[in-house]
Amino acid sequence: MTDLLTNPEFWQYLSIPVIAALIGWSTNWLAIKMTFYPLEFIGKPPLLGWQGIIPSKARKMAAKSVDATIAKIGTVQEIFEQIDPKVLAAHIIHTVDPRVEEYVDELMLREYPTFWENLPASARKMVYDRVRKSTPQLVDNLVEDISDNIEDLLDIKGMVIDRLARDKKLLNRIFLECGDVEFRFIVNSGLYFGFLFGIIQMGVWFLYPAIWVLPLFGLLVGWATNWIALNVIFRPLHEHKVGPLRIQGLFLKRQPEVAESFCHIVTHEILTVGNIIDAILGGPKGDRARNMVKKHIKPLVDETAGMGKALTQMAFGPTGFATLKNQVGEKALAISQSSFSNPVFERDRARAVEAIMVERMNALSSEEFQDLLRPCFQEDEIKLILVGAFLGMIAGVCQLVFVFGESFT
Numbered sequence: 407m408t409d410l411l412t413n414p415e416f417w418q419y420l421s422i423p424v425i426a427a428l429i430g431w432s433t434n435w436l437a438i439k440m441t442f443y444p445l446e447f448i449g450k451p452p453l454l455g456w457q458g459i460i461p462s463k464a465r466k467m468a469a470k471s472v473d474a475t476i477a478k479i480g481t482v483q484e485i486f487e488q489i490d491p492k493v494l495a496a497h498i499i500h501t502v503d504p505r506v507e508e509y510v511d512e513l514m515l516r517e518y519p520t521f522w523e524n525l526p527a528s529a530r531k532m533v534y535d536r537v538r539k540s541t542p543q544l545v546d547n548l549v550e551d552i553s554d555n556i557e558d559l560l561d562i563k564g565m566v567i568d569r570l571a572r573d574k575k576l577l578n579r580i581f582l583e584c585g586d587v588e589f590r591f592i593v594n595s596g597l598y599f600g601f602l603f604g605i606i607q608m609g610v611w612f613l614y615p616a617i618w619v620l621p622l623f624g625l626l627v628g629w630a631t632n633w634i635a636l637n638v639i640f641r642p643l644h645e646h647k648v649g650p651l652r653i654q655g656l657f658l659k660r661q662p663e664v665a666e667s668f669c670h671i672v673t674h675e676i677l678t679v680g681n682i683i684d685a686i687l688g689g690p691k692g693d694r695a696r697n698m699v700k701k702h703i704k705p706l707v708d709e710t711a712g713m714g715k716a717l718t719q720m721a722f723g724p725t726g727f728a729t730l731k732n733q734v735g736e737k738a739l740a741i742s743q744s745s746f747s748n749p750v751f752e753r754d755r756a757r758a759v760e761a762i763m764v765e766r767m768n769a770l771s772s773e774e775f776q777d778l779l780r781p782c783f784q785e786d787e788i789k790l791i792l793v794g795a796f797l798g799m800i801a802g803v804c805q806l807v808f809v810f811g812e813s814f815t
Contacts, residue, residue, distance in 0.1 A: 418809055422611060422620075423604025425809075429624055429801045430600020430631035433794035435593045437632055440793065442578045459789075460581060461574040468570035468577055472563050474777035475668065479766035480759075486556045488759045489679060495549040499542050501745045506538045513737055540706050548702040552686065552695070559695050562677070565685040569676050580671055584664045585779045588657050592635040599631045620810075621802035628798020632791050640780060643772045657779055658772050665767035668778065673760040674753065680746040687743060699742060700735030 442458045449455015460467050480488075502509070510533060514522035522530070552559060570577040582589065607623040638656060645654040657664070686695045746752060767775075 419608055419612065421809055422608040422805070423601045425801065425805050426604025426607055426623070426627050427597045427601035429627050429798045430596030430598075430603070431593060432596070433628040433797050434596030434631055434635060436797070437791075437794055438589050438592060442582065445574045445578070458578070460578060464574050464577055465567060465571040468567045469563075471570070471577075471580065471778065472566050474774065475767065476566060476672065476763075477563060478770060478774060479763050482557050482560050482562050484762065485562065485677065485759055486553060486560070486682075488762050489682070489755050490758065491549045491553040493755070494679070495542075495545050497748075497751055498545050498549070498742070498745050501748075502541060502545075502741060503538060506541070507534050509737060509741070510534060510537060513733060517733055537706065544702055544706055548699060551698055551702065555698075556686075559686050559689070559691045560682065561685070561689055561691075565681070565689065566672070566676055569681070576671075576675065580668065581779065583671065584668050585657065587660060588639045588779065591639065591656060592632075595635045595638070596631040599634055600627050603627045603630065617806065620806040621799050624802025624805065625795045625799035628794035628796070628801075629791055632794045640776050643776065655772075655776070658776060661770075661772075661775055662768055664775075664778070665764050669760050669763040669767060673756040673763060677756075677759060678746075678752050679755050680743075680752060683743055683746055687739065696739055699739050700732070703735050703738040706734060 440456065440458065442460055444456070444458055445461045447455055447457040447462070510530075511522070570580075603623065603626065607620070607627075610623070611619050640655045640657060642654055643658065647653075686692070687699075689695075
């Protein structure tokens with residue numbers, strides 16, 4: 407036994423599975439890193455350098471993610487109903503009511519300072535009271551109108567894709583958090599599978615120590631550990647019972663856990679009330695939405711001026727009165743977009759949307775559910791496997807030269 411332990415050849419052979427395990431671990435680790443990083447291209451494009459696979463195709467990856475999830479688990483109308491138009495209207499009214507005087511003063515002093523400053527305090531109070539009294543019905547009508555037309559006004563798919571394409575870090579985080587367990591398995595499995603391949607490699611090298619054996623097995627270890635890990639994650643799609651064991655792809659087993667993680671990020675950071683309102687007013691149908699707001703707000707000016715419309719129109723002139731209506735509409739738009747900056751309100755509405763999205767996502771079939779994470783491996787998957795194979799081959803060459811002292815000459 408002592409002779410065996412002191413025999414250098416024994417340690418050389420023993421190093422084969424150990425090095426194979428390290429090759430498997432390092433190539434799998436590198437494959438995961440190359441999938442997500444760097445966020446921006448480093449090097450000299452198009453060939454000399456690298457950008458993470460997901461960041462390099464951010465819009466395409468975001469579109470696949472949306473198609474695999476949001477497009478299947480909730481329509482625009484359903485999501486808006488979960489936010490609850492009545493709650494939105496109540497929140498706007500609650501936000502605006504204490505600041506009616508401030509808003510009216512700000513607008514009038516900017517547009518017609520002389521008229522407003524010379525208006526008796528009692529007349530200004532009447533304006534404040536009229537605005538405060540009229541606001542709830544106007545807001546209710548506006549929110550109801552938006553709700554009835556929400557399918558046309560809001561492109562949720564485009565909204566989410568635009569956000570994720572701009573924010574590559576957030577896009578990465580969705581995949582990394584949803585697939586955290588699987589990514590750790592891929593890295594660690596390289597160690598186990600690499601060691602098993604190394605034992606086979608050791609036997610082949612012992613029986614047939616040809617110069618090409620170690621480089622070839624290094625290549626195979628780098629390729630196979632990636633390939634096996636990816637298949638174990640997603641296959642089999644459906645649970646199979648083998649004796650006491652229940653076998654299914656690792657990612658698919660975690661559907662409830664992944665659904666909660668994914669839906670939490672989407673509802674709390676992307677499909678927030680503030681972002682949805684911004685997308686409605688600033689999206690492709692933004693002009694229509696903005697005109698809708700102005701249409702519902704303009705009667706406020708007519709009603710408020712009704713106490714002395716002739717006097718008001720004489721003071722402002724026909725053009726000035728029309729300008730005032732437009733300015734009130736613009737102010738209403740600004741208030742609409744700023745009313746939802748309350749974190750507590752946004753979290754409350756996000757939880758309401760999250761609940762239905764998690765329920766729907768848990769109901770997806772295994773074929774549908776795998777599409778959440780599968781695209782981040784399918785995109786340029788062959789590149790990652792080839793890089794792993796190449797690095798494995800290089801490690802095999804180094805093992806041949808530095809451990810066994812072989813030479814290619």
